[in-house]
Amino acid sequence: MTFFSMGRQPLGWLVAGLLLTSPALAQTPAKPRPATPASTKARPAAATTPAADAAARYRTGKTQLDQGNYAAALQQLAPLAQPSARFARGADAAYLSAVAAARLKEWAEAEQLLNLLRTEYPTYPNLPDALFLQGQVSFEQEDYDTALKTLDAIPQGRLTPEREAMKTTYLARxxxxxxxxxxxxxxxxxxxxxxxxxxxxxxxxxxxxxxxxxxxxxxxxxxxxxxxxxxRPRAAKKSSYSVAVLLPFELNDPSWQTVRKNQFVTDLYAGLRLAQDSLQRAGRPLQIFAYDTGADTLTLKQVLALPELAGMDLLIGPVYKSGARLLARYAREHQIVCVNPLSQDADLVLDNPWHYLYGPSSATQGRVAAQFALSAFGAGRPGLLLHEDAKDPTAFANAYKAAYEAQGGKMEVLRRFNPDVVESMTAAFTGLNLTTASHLVVVSDNRTVGPQALKVWRQQPTATRPPLLAPGSWLDNPRLDISQLNAPGQYFVQPKYYDEYSPGYRRFRQLYLQAQRLPPSIYANQGFEMLLYFGTALFQFGPGFQAGLAGTPPLPGAIFEGQSYAGGAHDNQVVPIVKLNNLEVQVVR
Structure with missing residues (x-):
């Protein structure tokens, strides 16, 4: 094992970003205010809306859109876009409604609104912006021909760089x-x-x-x-492989505050080293080369400039979002598989065949959870879904809703909330019709959300109380007593579940204690399982193991429930759903 600590040297590295929204929306949203509880499905106005009322609704809808409350904005604006509303600014209402639907990833509804705009308001002065948005909507629905034709319909000289950026991004998928x-x-x-x-x-x-x-x-x-x-020539199988581990050890700062903050990095690396030993004993020798990337992208760029990095067979890292895209780009350009150990962001691997997430993305968790809900709770009654207004919970919620409704279910309520704003939390949990719901989904790791959700849920009589599906992090929430989570009908999405009594984990724990004199943390568990799985893939398929993993069925893990990248997935498709049974965790999917 070799360890490198990088100094600071000047290095030029350009990273281009793409803005895939209409220029009319290229503004920073204000901090979200409490969302108006509403379904994302807008309904056309049944009759002409009085001019004063229509103008007030339009102003309210625009404000909601600016604040990021897209469902509420869609509810206000979509009826005003209908010709029957006879609203003077119906074209603007149609466009802004489509923007709100696109932000909610309601692509079919956004397309309908844009078609309405082009049919009923053909002289709309901002039509180029609408065509640009319609191009994105078609791309998202994998209708590439329509997308390209729509973008070509934008007048010459308008939005040229934006069109090229959009085409480049979506064609890569x-x-x-x-x-x-x-x-x-x-x-x-x-x-x-x-x-x-x-x-x-x-x-x-x-x-x-x-x-x-x-x-x-x-x-x-x-x-x-x-x-x-x-x-480049396809890499052949070898008798030994080199793995670069790029983590923020921050060795140049030995203060106790930094050491404590970076304990998870140390644990992750200790798990990797133990997996290296296990592979060595199995006759699969790996060399680990550890690089200190620091806490900023400048140091990471310096590491990526090292010539020997291009000769590695596998890259692992980083742990901070700021460097993830840098390393992903490097992996693609040098055709070296890179595994991100902690991220749940599916966007990182969306258009990069050389980049993997070790765990399931938030979107995969949402999709698998929806499949479980359909089989366990049925589709006869609508579901209710509340989620925190942040990237990962929103990705989970959007994927959940799409998967649930694609298979015949219906989500009656989809609400987003800010857990740090009391009014937003109160609005999200007010007026829920739990009596007629098939189940309630709450998506947030914030420690204040679990107690609030359980308070509202337990107010419903047991006989009419719907099942509750929540993140597995609630099981470790110190604000929740374990007895509160043991009631019938509570289920948890727990991608990091492992059985402490399984032979695999007990053997790993024993070896880790011998090496570190401390019990392993969840990060040590992850480091061990990650290198054991991907290290084995190197010896089985060689450095370009994407096709091999795509054709491999789900495999049980040494510690966790399993790993699967079947069908070309680039994040783990195994997502355990658990419940408490007599205070013991039980896997139900």
């Missing part, structure tokens, strides 16, 4: 070879499409020898850099 060939036939002179397909072949792991003539033609036709677009 295309995986199907047939779709690529169809796009190349229909748009033979589009340089962005040609370059995107070349990127897909060379950096997306899709290249085969039969693709060389077409790749050569694209390089010549669009004057691409031949050195960049020459596929």
């Amino acid at each position: 295309v995986r199907d070879r047939g779709t690529w060939q169809r796009l190349l036939r229909r748009y033979p002179d589009d340089a962005l499409i040609g370059r995107a397909y070349a990127e897909h072949l060379v950096f997306g792991g899709a290249y085969a020898d039969a693709d060389r003539p077409q790749l050569d033609e694209l390089v010549k036709k669009f004057n691409l850099d031949r050195a960049r677009y020459t596929p």
Whole structure:
């Protein structure tokens, strides 16, 4: 094992960001105020709305939109967009309603509103912005032909950089070879499409020898850099592999505050080292090279400039979001698989075949939880879903709602709230019709949310109380007594569940105690399981193991319930759902 601590040296590194919203929305939303409890489904006005009332609703809807309360904004604005409302600013209402629906990822509803805008208000002066948004909506629904045609309909000279950025981003997500060939036939002179397909072949792991003539033609036709677009030889299996671990050890700051703050990093690394020993004993030798990336992206950039990093077989890290995209980009460009050990952000691996999340993303957790709810609670009655107004809970909620409704269920209520604002919390939990609900989902790790949710839930008589589905973090919430979580009908999404009495964990714990003189933390568990799984994949499939993992069925873990990247997934698809039974945790899915 080799350890490197980086000093500070000047290094140039450019990271380009993409803004995929309409320029009309390129503003920083104000801190959300309490959301108005409402369904995301807007209903057209049944009759003409009086002008004064319509103007007031329009102002309210715009304010809600600016504050990030998209469901409430959609409820206010969508009826005003209907021709029957005869509202003077109906076109603006249609566009802003579509914006709100898009922010909620209600793509079908956004498309309907944009079609309404183009049909009923063809002279709308902000039509280029609407076309730009409709391009995004079509891309999100994987309707690439409509998306490209819509973007081409924007007048020349308008939103040109934004259109190119959108096309580049969404084309990078295309995986199907047939779709690529169809796009190349229909748009033979589009340089962005040609370059995107070349990127897909060379950096997306899709290249085969039969693709060389077409790749050569694209390089010549669009004057691409031949050195960049020459596929590297496929890495063969080896007798030993090198793994780079890029973590913020912060060795240049030995203060107790930093040491304590970084204990989780130390634990994670200790788990990796123990997995290295286990693989070594199994005849699978790995060399770990640890790099201190510090707490800022500058140090990470310095590490990425080291020549030896390009010769690694696997990259692990980082733990902070600020550096995740940097390392993901490096992994793609150098065609080295990178595993993020802690992130739940599915966007990190959305268009990068060389990047994996060790755990399940928030979106995968939401999708799996919805599948469980349908099988356990049925789809005969509507569900209720409340979620914190933050990235991961919102991703969970959107995926849950989409999966639940795609399979015949209905979510009657979808509310977002700010757990730090009392009024927002109160509004979210007020007026819930628990009597007729099939189940209640609450998505927030904030310690104040669990007590509030249980208070409202337990006020409902037991006979008519719907099941409650909540994050597994509630089981460790010091503000909740374990007896409060033991009632019938309570279920928890617990991706980090492991059985303390299983032989695998007990053996790991014994080895860890011998090495560290301390019991393992959850981070040590994760480090051990992560390297054991991906290290085994290296020896089984070689450094380019994406296809191998895609065809491997779910496997039980040494500590956790299991790992699965079947079907080309780039985050773990195994998401345990648990409940307490006589104060003992029981896996129900």
